[in-house]
Amino acid sequence: MKIDHIAIWTNNLEGLKNFYMHYFDASPNEIYYNHSKGFSSYFLTFDGDCRLELMEMPGIPHTKNDSLKQFSGIIHFAINVGSKIEVDRLTETLRNDGFKVVGEPRNTGDGHYESVILDPDGNRVEIVA
Numbered sequence: 001m002k003i004d005h006i007a008i009w010t011n012n013l014e015g016l017k018n019f020y021m022h023y024f025d026a027s028p029n030e031i032y033y034n035h036s037k038g039f040s041s042y043f044l045t046f047d048g049d050c051r052l053e054l055m056e057m058p059g060i061p062h063t064k065n066d067s068l069k070q071f072s073g074i075i076h077f078a079i080n081v082g083s084k085i086e087v088d089r090l091t092e093t094l095r096n097d098g099f100k101v102v103g104e105p106r107n108t109g110d111g112h113y114e115s116v117i118l119d120p121d122g123n124r125v126e127i128v129a
Contacts, residue, residue, distance in 0.1 A: 005043065005051040006077055010121050013056035017042050019120050020052065023094060024079055046079065067122035068102060076116065076124035084113045087129045091115040 010016045013031075020026040026044035033040045039057040046052070065071045081087055088105050094117050095101050102124065103116030114128040 003050050005053050006074075007053040007055055008121070008123060009055050009057075009060045011056065011060070011062070012120065013040055013042065013054055015120055016054050017044065020044050020054075023090065024081075026052065048080075052077075063122070067118055067124060076126050078114070078126035078128045080128050082129060084129050087113055087115055087127050090127055091117065 008016070017026075017028055021028065021044070024046060026046055028042045028044050031040055031042055037057060039055065041053055041055040044052040044054065065073075081090055084105075091101060091105055099120075100118040101115060102118060103114070103126075105113065105115040107113050112128050114126045116124055116126050119125055
């Protein structure tokens with residue numbers, strides 16, 4: 001078994017899609033639109049099998065979770081960029097472009113090298129090697 005995809009509700013479908021395309025080389029499918037529900041989505045493909053589904057629909061409330069604090073439920077997902085050098089480079093690029101870095105690049109106790117940033121919607125994304 002494997003994880004097929006992770007889904008994120010957003011109120012800025014095009015903006016979030018463009019963020020993952022620009023910084024993480026994601027490739028989107030054609031937009032899916034359900035006219036009766038006003039639902040739109042993209043599946044983003046990265047290097048690998050797991051995809052990210054970005055979804056937008058009127059009436060979906062904003063999260064009440066504080067993205068700077070821990071909470072129950074899914075707290076982050078990780079994208080492997082291949083090397084410590086790339087973790088450092090991408091983290092600095094995102095910081096310089098105005099995105100919040102909530103975890104500086106570091107070696108973790110479980111053998112990873114990672115940083116943590118917030119995407120435009122405040123979702124935690126670990127950048128790992």
